[in-house]
Amino acid sequence: MPRELVDYRDSEEALRASEARLHEAQAVGRMGDWELDRDTGSMSWSPQLFRLFERSSALGTPDLNEALGYYSLESVELTRAAFWAAIDTGNRRELEQTVLLPSGAERYHATTIVPVKDGSGRVCKLYGTTQDITERKLAEQELRRKTYEIEDLYQNAPCGYYSLDANGLIIRINDTQLRWQGYEREEVVGRMHAAELFSPASRALFGQVFRTFKRMGVLHNMDMELLRKDGSILNVLMSSTAIFDAQGNFVASRTVLSDNTDRKQLELERTAHATRLADLSRHMVDVQENERRKFASALHDHTSPNLAALQLTLTNLARALPPAALPGLQPLLDDAQALLLDTTSGIRDICTNLRPATLDYAGLIPAVQDYAQQFRLRTGIEVHLDTADFTMQLPSNVQSLLFRIAQEALTNCAKHARARNIRIHLSNRDTRLVMRIADDGVGFDPHHLGEAGTTSPGIGLITMRERAEFAGGRFSLRSHPQSGTEIKVTFDVGRSGVLRPARRASDFANGTTLPTGTQ
Known part of the structure; x- marks a missing residue:
């Protein structure tokens, strides 16, 4: 076999192998290439492009107008404009498109357009690549959605939030706190120190706490007073954590402020209620002591004269008895005397326990x-x-x-x-x-x-x-x-x-x- 024929066959096989590798790479990357003749409007598509557009190869390669039918209305205009811009300027163009496939699925493509010029410098054809970027676009959309949710949560959370640099300058603040205090963002971020957010009473405390906070890195539930732009006060609870760099230097703070108005009001009401309860309790004790004093006095005043008279009566009775009867009655008299003394002592103890007279007269x-x-x-x-x-x-x-x-x-x-x-x-x-x-x-x-x-x-x-x-x-x-x-x-x-x-x-x-x- 002639050597020229052998070289031709080797070159042909190498070309086929290269094309196979290209098609395999395009399939893996979900990418196809195409070519458009400016004068005839005819196009050529790689096999992967047919798969990207869910087009049967039996239908052949579409022309430009038919190819544009796969795109959304917005993308049709965008693609047409990009093709003409590449032809008119001779410059490369890149764009992203929304594709509506025959199956009803929606996909996203990224197309690169490369102009080719003839010997006179005129653009005679365009070629390029089209890649399916649906997964990336969906991931970007999800990232944007989550970013929006996080930003919305930060800006409109039911609490104030701000961040400070090492000098106490406000570098970030959310919309909630701006609404609370009546400021515009431009008035605060990069212009105000955090101490200016607080009332004079809380400002001095903040200065002391911030120095310690930059070392310790944490602060929990501190009662503070925010100063609104109109001069009114809002009670808040402040909690903070710090961000440190690798060397342990303070970088920024993350501070949350929660509206403490309701809790403060409840505390005031609870304190007033507790004060009334304590006053009532003291009044009840005073009333009880007065009742004890009255009862002890009444018990003493009513029983002491009678007991004394009974003691005198028993003594006189013993003296009046005939001497002959005394030995037989003496045990009964002694029992009566003992009972009388015990009763007198018991009443004295009761009166002392109720309210000792010494407490009123001597202290x-x-x-x-x-x-x-x-x-x-x-x-x-x-x-x-x-x-x-x-x-x-x-x-x-x-x-x-x-x-x-x-x-x-x-x-x-x-x-x-x-x-x-x-x-x-x-x-x-x-x-x-x-x-x-x-x-x-x-x-x-x-x-x-x-x-x-x-x-x-x-x-x-x-x-x-x-x-x-x-x-x-x-x-x-x-x-x-x-x-x-x-x-x-x-x-x-x-x-x-x-x-x-x-x-x-x-x-x-x-x-x-x-x-x-x-x-």
Whole structure:
């Protein structure tokens, strides 16, 4: 075989192999190539192009007008204009088109148009490529949709949002906060420092907090006041996180502001309600003390003269009896005398528990001393009263409150502590009043108090705590098995003698229960 023929066949085979690789590459890339003759309007399509347009090869290659029939109306005009621009200018053109396939599917194509000139420089034909970019376009559309959703969420979220640079300059702010404060974006971004967003009261706090925030990188639920452009105030809760670079340097903040108006209003209402509740509770205590005083006075006034008269009558009766009858009646007289003395003592104790007269006539310290003496006689437990650091003059309602707490503490100790000694310490510094009551009894584990099967329900301690807290004081308890128990009551007494709350009044609205393990 002649060598020329062998070379021709080799070249032909290499060409076919190259075309096969090209067709394979086009199939993988979902791309076809085409060519258009300017003068005749005839076109040639690669096999992949037929597949892209779902056109049977039996129909042959369409001309330009027929090919344009595959495109949407908008894309037809765009494609026609691109073809003429390439012919007129001789420059390459690229465009994206929307394709409506015979199956009813919608696809997106990217077409590149390359002009070819003849020897005189005239564009005589066009050739190019068309690629299916549907997946990319759909991904771009989804990305745009999500980007819009995120931007819409940022701009119109039901909270304010802004970002600051390291100098506190506002670099981003959402529409919600701009509406809250009545500003235009151009007035704020890159022009205002964050401190200018807040009221004078919150501005100084912001300056202190921002310096710490740039080091720590987090801030949670801080009460702040936004200053609107018209000068009005909006209460907000501010939370922030920081963005740091790889070297740990502060880059920017991400700050969320939530409208705190409703919560503030609820707090004010709750505080007012709690204040009314505390006032009512104190009034009820005063009413109870007055009733106790009246009942004790009435009981004493009605029984004491009669008991005294009965004692005198028994004495006179014993003297009037004949000497011969006295031995037989003496045991009965002795029993009557003993019964009378016991009744007198019992009524005296009842009156003391109801309202000791000493409290009204001599004050807190003598009243506690008298009650401690009677307590020792009844129980055998020694009570030591320390008032060396107590110099405060107290109004009657405060004295009544402290006496009732001491009374309840001693009663509680007698029931549960099995103590030999109790110490009551009263002290004050400036307007701060402290009463400590400690025993050397068996103590208990506070964590087990109130559990099923325990013998100490803790009613006494609940009563003491409620008395203290309703009056605006603090109540604390320490106890440990075999180490005794100590209670501590603290009050802040104003210079006028009125108890001032040592805790917020709103705390009472949330309930005043003992911590787990309080007796």
